[in-house]
Amino acid sequence: xxxxKSARILLVDDEPAITTNLAPFLERSGFxxxxxxxxxAALLRVGxxxxxxxxxxxxxxxxxxxxxxxxxxxxxxxxxxxxxxxxGSAVERAVALDEGADDYLGKPFEPYELLARIRAVxxxxxxxxxxxxxxxxxxxxxxxxxxxxxxxxxHRQEVMLTTKAAAVLEYLMLHPDxxxxxxxxxxxxxxxxxxxxxxxVDTRIAELRRALGDNADDPTYIETLIGQGYRFIARVEVxx
Amino acid sequence: xxxxxxxxxxxxxxxxLMAIAQSGGIxxxxxxxxxxxxxxxxxxxxxxxxxxxxxxxIRDRTLRKGAARIIDAQRQGEEMHRQFIRRLDHEVxxxxxxxxxxxANLNGVGDSPALASVHSQVGRLARLTTDLxxxxxxxxxxxxxxxxxxxxxxxxxVQEVHEAPESAHRSVNVSLPRVPWPLPSVTGDRDLIFxxxxxxxxxxxxxxxxxxxxxVRAFEDGPSIAVEVADTGPGISDEDLPHLxxxxxxxSSPPGVEGSGLGLALVRAIAHQHGxxxxxxxxxxxxxVVTLRFPARP
Numbered sequence: 001x002x003x004x005k006s007a008r009i010l011l012v013d014d015e016p017a018i019t020t021n022l023a024p025f026l027e028r029s030g031f032x033x034x035x036x037x038x039x040x041a042a043l044l045r046v047g048x049x050x051x052x053x054x055x056x057x058x059x060x061x062x063x064x065x066x067x068x069x070x071x072x073x074x075x076x077x078x079x080x081x082x083x084x085x086x087x088g089s090a091v092e093r094a095v096a097l098d099e100g101a102d103d104y105l106g107k108p109f110e111p112y113e114l115l116a117r118i119r120a121v122x123x124x125x126x127x128x129x130x131x132x133x134x135x136x137x138x139x140x141x142x143x144x145x146x147x148x149x150x151x152x153x154x155h156r157q158e159v160m161l162t163t164k165a166a167a168v169l170e171y172l173m174l175h176p177d178x179x180x181x182x183x184x185x186x187x188x189x190x191x192x193x194x195x196x197x198x199x200x201v202d203t204r205i206a207e208l209r210r211a212l213g214d215n216a217d218d219p220t221y222i223e224t225l226i227g228q229g230y231r232f233i234a235r236v237e238v239x240x
Numbered sequence: 241x242x243x244x245x246x247x248x249x250x251x252x253x254x255x256x257l258m259a260i261a262q263s264g265g266i267x268x269x270x271x272x273x274x275x276x277x278x279x280x281x282x283x284x285x286x287x288x289x290x291x292x293x294x295x296x297x298i299r300d301r302t303l304r305k306g307a308a309r310i311i312d313a314q315r316q317g318e319e320m321h322r323q324f325i326r327r328l329d330h331e332v333x334x335x336x337x338x339x340x341x342x343x344a345n346l347n348g349v350g351d352s353p354a355l356a357s358v359h360s361q362v363g364r365l366a367r368l369t370t371d372l373x374x375x376x377x378x379x380x381x382x383x384x385x386x387x388x389x390x391x392x393x394x395x396x397x398v399q400e401v402h403e404a405p406e407s408a409h410r411s412v413n414v415s416l417p418r419v420p421w422p423l424p425s426v427t428g429d430r431d432l433i434f435x436x437x438x439x440x441x442x443x444x445x446x447x448x449x450x451x452x453x454x455x456v457r458a459f460e461d462g463p464s465i466a467v468e469v470a471d472t473g474p475g476i477s478d479e480d481l482p483h484l485x486x487x488x489x490x491x492s493s494p495p496g497v498e499g500s501g502l503g504l505a506l507v508r509a510i511a512h513q514h515g516x517x518x519x520x521x522x523x524x525x526x527x528x529v530v531t532l533r534f535p536a537r538p
Binding site: 024 | 333334335336337338340341342344345366369370374377378381384400431434435438439442506
């Protein structure tokens, strides 16, 4: 497998002001960048340049980003995709993950945040495992999660979880080994990330730990990084 | 127009009958009536009541229609406002993304206070557009509807304030009814209600001096549960009071107090999402009381 340093990135956005600034930034960060300015061009480039990762804007002329994503996944292409969402609705984000995006980022974003996401997604895809984004069932040690029904089992016994806790567990399992700040979890699961409410995240993590019998001091699943956030440390696989 | 038809119809019918009677179309067009005074009075009363009832019914209908039109216009106004924010957001976020990427390219090249200032101001703009969009998103999305124990929530909130080093020494009291029955719960999204009251308490701490007293209380108020955050801070002027809760309204807040001008708008949006309301009472030099009302669980 290639080192992330030489990974090829396809950047799809119809706004030249963005591509002309973002492409050099990504190149300086060690990636080889190709550009596409609409959905159809994006599909063609995927065909002839086989990128390692696609950064895909949602609102595009001709074929929008989500249609591109659907076509790729339907044709069995699992190139990792980071969607740049335009409308910040929580529903759109949830749909993005369901449709097989590996991650998403709302505009405007800090370029360094995009860089961190790209590296995390590449690390996951290069670990040689099947992509988690398109899987219906995920497994980590004795824990299994059905992403469609949000039903979790531990040692084949059903675990009772609130809707929010199940959604937090899903997001954690889709981003294993990644440090997730409370704000990012709030934004992804609750749809808002007001720092005043980060305690809501702690409450759900505590609920998950109780339900999974996970010891915070010596965790199997969820690790606390003081001052940073949480990290799902168990190896996550696609459960067939 | 419809009202005119109801008046014209009986009048026209009367005139028509008169014309037929006087033209000899009816053989003996004279009525002989012998009615006792009591029956005549009752009849007249009934007719007058009918006429008054009809008049009142027409007036009520007109008022109801007028009110419905006002509510419709209000809703339309709110929708237009949301649409405007969405469009503004859409137009602003691409240039902002481009500027942020350009700034990242400049990193390390010609570091200067000017560049640092551009960096921080672009960050501020980005936060503002994101917060505005999140606010409009919150106003339209559906929320979780679970029973929420307000009393327990307030105790947790104040405990959090006392645990934070910057507010540990502040005087914040909780007052909850326990006799003859505890506070009924409300239905809603606990995390959002927590966020709303947290924002109010945050404001009370931020805008009042270190010696100010703050009280958080909840009580039954008719069909609602009222939650109040009261402080003995500087109070809010009469000019500012009607505008509180409007997006980006900052008023004449004391210098050095940071804020986005969206905090109270968020609180108000959360109250409305729960079918509730927000009200502010204040006296300059005395303090402020913000009241949130949520429908109590039946």
